[in-house]
Amino acid sequence: MKKRLRIKNHQQELRLFQKRMIFTCIGVGVLIGLLFFRLFDLQVVEHNKYTTMSTQNHLELLPIAPTRGLIYSRDGILLAANKSVFSLEITPDDVKNLKQTITKLKQIIPISQDDTDSFWRLVRRRPQYQGIPLKYHLSKQDVAKLYVNMYRFPGVHIKAHLMRYYPEGKYFAHTVGYVSRINPRELARVNPTNYAATNFIGKTGLEQYYEKQLHGLVGYQEVEVDAQGRIVRTLERVAPVPGKNLYLSLDVGLQIAATKAMGKYNGAVVVIQPSTGQILAMVSTPNFDPNLFVDGISEKTYRKLADSKAEPLFNRDIRGQYPFGSTAKPIEALEALNDKVITPQYTIFDPGWFKLPNYHHIYHCWLRTGHGNVDLHRAIVVSCDTFFYNLAHMMGIAKIDTVFNKFHLGHTMHIDIDGELNGIVASPEWKQRVKDKPWYPGDTIISGIGQGSMLATPLQIANVTAELANRGTAYYPHLLVKTTSQDDKTTTMFKPTEEQSIIFPHWIWHFVIKAMVGVVTEPEGTGWRFGRGLQFSAAAKTGTAQVYSDTGTQVKGKKVIPIRLRSQSLLIAFAPVKHPKIAIAVLVEHSPHVAPEVAHKVVEYYMMHQHHLHDKSLAPPPLLPVDSTTPPPTPAKSSQQLITPFNND
Amino acid sequence: MWFFIGQFLSDIMQSINSYIHRAQAKKSTTAYRSTWQRLHIDFFLFTSVLAVITMGLFILYSAANQNMHIVEKQLLRFLIAFFIMLIAAQIPPQRFRQWTPVIYFLGLMLLAAVLAIGVVSQGAERWLDLGVVKFQPSEIMKIAVPMALAWYFKDRQLPPSFKDVVIAGLIIIVPALLVAKQPDLGTALMISISGACVLLLTGLNWRWIGGSLLALVASTPVLWHFMHNYQRQRVLTFINPARDPLGTGYHIIQSKVAIGSGGVLGKGWLNGTQSHLNFLPAHATDFIFAVCGEELGLIGSTVLIVLYLFILYRCIYISLKAQDTYTRLLAGGLALTFFVSFYINIGMVTGIFPVVGIPLPLISYGGTSIMTLLTAFGILMSIHTHRKLNTK
Incomplete structure (x- = not known):
């Protein structure tokens, strides 16, 4: 036995090896064929599907909200304005020590515990490269104090955005009405594309009735984003069409x-x-201050208004x-x-x-x-x-x-x-x-x-x-x-x-x-x-x-x-x-x-x-005096361009 | 140790000597050897490898977001690796044969050392910090295991007996388990496969091959039990990538999106959105093939695969021309290991296989696998260029 083991048949072994190698090569060929089949499947057969997925990955349409139309009285006084409000935002990625930064900011402007609590909640939820609001509605003094100290705080920004404001407040609460944060039910009624960037919608009064005219048309920009959602570059921008200004007959x-x-x-x-x-x-x-409703009214204040026996929210003029x-x-x-x-x-x-x-x-x-x-x-x-x-x-x-x-x-x-x-x-x-x-x-x-x-x-x-x-x-x-x-x-x-x-x-x-x-x-x-x-x-x-x-x-x-x-x-x-x-x-x-x-x-x-009050430019043609014997003149058919009070039906 | 170094130096001197005296050799009656052969470089293999590396550097340049620094670092690694390859090519195969047991057991000891004192790197102990260089001993085993098997079978009758197969199995299993324990499933798998390739080439009985495959399938639940949680996740994700599209399934979905969106012609070099905007994870390392697929399309991928097949062809050719059992088995084993490594990587990236951490040979960014691979090519060149030329 031992002797037989020592004798190696080299020719036979070589043939065995060659046979195995040929077999292996066939296997390799089959596997490579499989690989090409797979590549063909991905890159030719399903190419369109994956191209769509790739596009969805890196191209985004960001809506730009149109500026809401203003409302003026007949004498040109602003009844509904868009006020710039300032909020303090921190981008965590750009800040070395968040806690320390907030402590330092507290020494400059008052920041409540509620503000910091909600800030930390947002920090945990939102991407860190985005600005996270710390305090809303900064006063002018706060803004000034912060601007002076801005150089000390990299990653801290003051951001301005527009918010509805009613300068005449309670006097026009029932007529002009108010806007407030849009809710899902309202979003279902409007064109969601047009409201993609809009946070507010007219809830009552003229703000609600002329919502379509006041809102305007949404704009958008097409941007390329990376996997973290960061905007790499803007490819296209379509400016929004701002809403129309309303001039009212109210004095x-x-x-x-x-x-x-x-x-x-x-x-x-x-x-x-x-x-x-x-x-x-x-x-x-009685009336109420519509400004309370714009940025979300507190439950307590709302209860007080809604439960009042005098019913301030009730529009007696029409209801x-x-x-x-x-x-x-x-x-x-x-x-x-x-x-x-x-x-x-x-x-x-x-x-x-x-x-x-x-x-x-x-x-x-x-x-x-x-x-x-x-x-x-x-x-x-x-x-x-x-x-x-x-x-x-x-x-x-x-x-x-x-x-x-x-x-x-x-x-x-x-x-x-x-x-x-x-x-x-x-x-x-x-x-x-x-x-x-x-x-x-x-x-x-x-x-x-x-x-x-x-x-x-x-x-x-x-x-x-x-x-x-x-x-x-x-x-x-x-x-x-x-x-x-x-x-x-x-x-x-x-x-x-x-x-x-x-x-x-x-x-x-x-x-x-x-x-x-x-x-x-x-x-x-x-x-x-x-x-x-x-x-x-x-x-x-x-x-x-x-x-x-x-x-x-x-x-x-x-x-x-x-x-x-x-x-x-x-x-x-x-x-x-x-x-x-x-x-x-x-x-x-x-x-x-x-x-x-x-x-x-x-x-x-x-x-x-x-x-x-007597402004001739605001008046439509005066009514013809009606003779008791002649039939009244039929009203001219309103063209589509004109707004008629029946456009709601 | 000094003995080995002395042998090594004498081998190098010998090859330099033979180069210097090529004029004499030319005149002599022995068969003609070209300059490349005197340098112990296989021209065909050398150029194919160079072609793949060149293409790889271009892909890497794009995958690394045109960071020249990374390309330069990779280029430096290739230069060192080429140097090691050339040196390996100078060493005659019989020297490798002599050193085989030493290399194998040294590798085993290093693996044990990694387990004992390895530094934790990326959650797994793979690296042995030798002060200056971080060193991954598991890579050595990719060559050491085929070497050890070839060495074991060199004097034994083929096809192997049952006893031989059991011993060969142990030679494979022990280092594979040590590597898997690190845990580095990908390298453990590659080590086992490199061993299995040699066993296949020894003419192992088909019944045993079938039997062991069955045993492997049967032992799946046991393997499952020993797997780490992330490894289980990978397997589950492979079965259904949509299971967790933002978590473990993310890699494979994004990789398929990259390749699929490339189409036939690709998005163009440097124009891949999936990789440049970081949707594709590990796009400079394990998933670099997806960059190739996205930017260079089906044509580029085909070119790359064909270049790989050139290398494979030459390796198989070398193994077929080898003159003794040791070199034949070693060359064949290394050739098939190379095939399996690029095939598994591309298969993983295209979603044929589950995600295992195997880099794309010669292209993925990273040092250790390049060294191993080029050393293997060096050994193959040595095998081919140290043949005794039989005159007809």
Whole structure:
């Protein structure tokens, strides 16, 4: 055995080796073939897929937010601005000792524990080459102090960004509204591409309604990034298109004057320019500071606002629905005369109450002692309830509804703020449908003095006033006058929509308006609080509406009526009588007799400052005087370029 | 030790001598030897290696983000490695044969030393710090194991008996386990493969080959048990790269994206986005082939692979021309080891194999593997140029 082992057959071994080598070479060939197959698969067959993945890897589209459009009042005062705010940022990669840096910064400006806590949280989560904010909203002093010391802090930056700011604050809280951080629900409604870089969106008021115009178009830059997300270079840049500036019909002076006139009372003031439908002032009190909402309102502050009994967040102008009260009387008179239900000479005796034949219920006049003999003129001047109970009974509910509908009540005014309510023009069908109860004759009686289920928003009431002032023609009330591009190169005028004209013979208009003048000027007139000391002619009608008035009887039995159950005070007025420049509706909740005084102050302010307010360039073409016999002119078809108040539908 | 150094010096002197006296040799009746042969350099192998290295330096220049410093460092390593290769080529194969047991056991001792006092480098103990140079003894075993096997089989009858196979298995397993313990799975695998290649060439019975492969498959759960967690992750990721696209699967996905996006013509030299923007990890070392695929495309990759195949062809040719069992087995083993090392690397980068830390031979940035590889080529040249020329 041993001997056999020692003998090696070299020739045989070489052959064996060669055989193995040939076999191995075949194996190598197969493996190399496999490798080429793999490379072919990756680089030819799936080339497109991997090219896409590679592109996604290193090319990024970074959106650039457009600058939000500004909002100006009619007199050019900024109502919504973009304010630069400064924040302190630290790039951890560029800082040697973070803790030490923050301690040193604390010696320069105050930095709260909350700030540092959230900073450390962000440091753990975000890439270290990015600036991480340490403190927001630096004051000017802080910025100055930091700039002086900047050389000591590599990696510490002051960054400026734009934030919405409302210089006039609470005075325009309900009209201009506010923007706030965009939430997922809103993001789902808008084009997410256009909002890719936007943090804020209009939440209420005009900011919400004209969001599309204010926002503008997003820009972008295409950048090459490395694996750490660092931008290596910018390949392409498309600048954003800034949003459009809005010019409103609101007048800052008048708005502030009206707010101040309201004082501590809750309620609403709407002032309309009858010739154009432009709203000069629109006040809802109490109000709030919209700036609180922009950068996120604290839970506590928000609760305080939302839970307040006075409801400061509630826009009474368009969402508060109130009984007309006696302000309904002039328009009822118009229809009664037109329909020849009564003549101007028709007189009744007012004993202080009214009773339907065959019914026992007694409807009191506001003056318990009665007004004695009353004709229509006097009934309006002294606001005699008994006369209008009787008139309503004679007219019937159908005619009352007809005139209310003619005055565009029960429908929204298509104002350029979302959330407007319809109000209610009560009819037997309406009552059956909504309350599932039959219409009683008593319902008609109390409708005669604007009580019962009839409801209107202050805006609707103001619109009625404008219609009265114009003798039947008006534009739908609106806030926007024009939009301009941010470079002021292109201006788009707002085209107001004309309301359907209300046609009555001229003498009827004249008769009713004369009675409304009487309200202000005659000794018995209920509008004396409004009229005393006015330097010019005015027509008005007061109203007192009961809040809880199911049966039409007054709340009584208590010497002091709780505030929330007290009647509210209403006044509609326009001035001057011949060529009205201003139509106003004032509503004061739970405080009788206040509205005339508020209206007095507002109208007086307007008349004293009217030259400033009368800017011809802002006005659309004046309405044509409507002849009672000719049909009203059809409103010109608005071209697409013009903004119409119906663009929301 | 001094004995070996003396032998070594005499070998060098001999080759210089033969070069000087080439004129005499030319006149003599013995067969003609060219200048290259007198220098003990195999021209074909030398130029193929040089071609791969040149191409590799260009790829490295791009992969290193055009950092000339890195290319210069690599070039310096190549110069040293070439010097070592030339010296190795001067030593006649019988000297290697004599030294084989010494080299093998010295290597084993160094591996043990690494385990005992190795410095922790990149989480694994691989380097032996010799003060001036950091030294990776596991690399020696890539050559020492084929040498030891060739030495073991040189006088034994082939195909080997069962007993011989068991001993050969031990020769492979012991250093492989020591390396795997460091842990350096990639090198342990390469050592085992280099041994297996020699065994394959000894004419090992097919049944045993099949049997051991089955045993390997059967022992997978055991291997799994001994694996480090990161090694298990790699295997799992290989099975499904999408399992963890930002973690362990990231390497392979980014590498495939790089190669795939290169297409046929590539994005152009220095224009690869995957590597230059750091999406591709280890793009100057283990994943450098992906840079080649991305920038030079299918054409560039093919050129590179064909150049590798030239080297492989020459090595196999040398082994076939070898005149005794020792040199034949050693040359064949080294040739196949070279093939396996570049094949596994490219396979890993293209997603054929799981991620193992094996560099792309002659191209990846890093010192130790270059030294080993060029030493191996030196030995192959020595084998080829020290043949006795048989006159017909």
